Amino acid sequence: MKTLHTLRRVDAAARTVGLGLIPRYETLCRGMEAAWKLSLVQQAMRRKLRKKLPRHPLFAPGTARDPDALVRLFMGRIASNWRLAALDLCPDEVVRDAVRIVGIERLDKARDQGQGVLLVGAHYGAAHFLSLSLNRRGIANAVVAKFPQQAARPIIEHLDLIGLSQDDAVRPLLIARERLKAGETVLITGDGPYGKRVQAPFLGIEAGFPQGFATLAVATGAPMLPTFAVPGPGGRITIEFLEPIDCGESDQPRAERTEAIVRRFARVLERKWLEDPALVWWQGPELRPPLPWRASPRTASGLG
Numbered sequence: 417m418k419t420l421h422t423l424r425r426v427d428a429a430a431r432t433v434g435l436g437l438i439p440r441y442e443t444l445c446r447g448m449e450a451a452w453k454l455s456l457v458q459q460a461m462r463r464k465l466r467k468k469l470p471r472h473p474l475f476a477p478g479t480a481r482d483p484d485a486l487v488r489l490f491m492g493r494i495a496s497n498w499r500l501a502a503l504d505l506c507p508d509e510v511v512r513d514a515v516r517i518v519g520i521e522r523l524d525k526a527r528d529q530g531q532g533v534l535l536v537g538a539h540y541g542a543a544h545f546l547s548l549s550l551n552r553r554g555i556a557n558a559v560v561a562k563f564p565q566q567a568a569r570p571i572i573e574h575l576d577l578i579g580l581s582q583d584d585a586v587r588p589l590l591i592a593r594e595r596l597k598a599g600e601t602v603l604i605t606g607d608g609p610y611g612k613r614v615q616a617p618f619l620g621i622e623a624g625f626p627q628g629f630a631t632l633a634v635a636t637g638a639p640m641l642p643t644f645a646v647p648g649p650g651g652r653i654t655i656e657f658l659e660p661i662d663c664g665e666s667d668q669p670r671a672e673r674t675e676a677i678v679r680r681f682a683r684v685l686e687r688k689w690l691e692d693p694a695l696v697w698w699q700g701p702e703l704r705p706p707l708p709w710r711a712s713p714r715t716a717s718g719l720g
Contacts, residue, residue: 445651485694519657526639532596535643542645560604585610616682630677
C-alpha cells in the first residue's frame, strides 16, 4: 500500500505553505462521502462492489437501492486504507474527536479483575480500525490478525501484531494465550476463516465459526468482551464494548464450554449483522446463507 507514504508527502508539502492537511481529516472524509453519493460515482461503485462482493446483502435480488448504505459499505469495506493511514497521521486531539468509545466502563471492570482481557471482534464495519484506534486512545492491545503484506508495512509498525496465516493458526493462539496470562489485552476476530469450526445457529442456518477465541477464553479465564468498530459520517468511528460473554464455569468440560461460548458470540454477531447489513463485509464459505436482509431493521449509526 502506497497510501500512507503518499499522504505523508502531501501533508509535508501542505505544511511547508502553512496548511495542515491531515488535521482536516473530517473535512476530507465528508468530501469523499459527498462525491460517492453522486449518481455516476454510485453506478461505478455498485459495479465494483457487486463484482468484489457478489453475495453481499445489498445486492440481493429485490433489494431496493440505498445510496447511503452503499456509501457505508464503501467507507467500511473498500475505501478504508486512505482513512486508516490518515488517522494514523493525525495528532492526538484529532483522534480523540474522531474515535468515540462506548462502554469503556465494561472494559475497565474487566481489567479490574486483575487478568488479561480478550476483545472479540468480527469482519464488520470498521474492523481493521480497532487495534490502531484503541492504541491511539491509550488502550494498548495485541491483535491476532492477518494483514496483506503489501498493505501492512506502513501500519504494522504501529501495531502489536500477532501474525496469523492459513498455514499456522495454532502458534498465534499460543502466543495470545501467554499474553493474556501476563495480564495484557488481546484483540481477535470471532468469524475468521482459519482453525477448527464449531457449528452455531446463525440467521436461520447452522454456520461454522472458528473456535480459537473461545479456546483462549477457556484456557486463560480471561473475561471476553465483544468489540465492534462502527463507521460514521465524517470518518468518525464508534468503538463499542458490549456486555461480557458468559464463559461458563471452570468445572464444566472444556469442549462444552467452548461450544457454548461460540454460540453466544454467534448470537451477538447475528444482532450486529441485522442492525445494519451495509456494514457486513466478511462472507466466508461458512457464512453464506440466504439471509433475510429485506426484513432487517436499520439503525441510524451510519451516514445520512
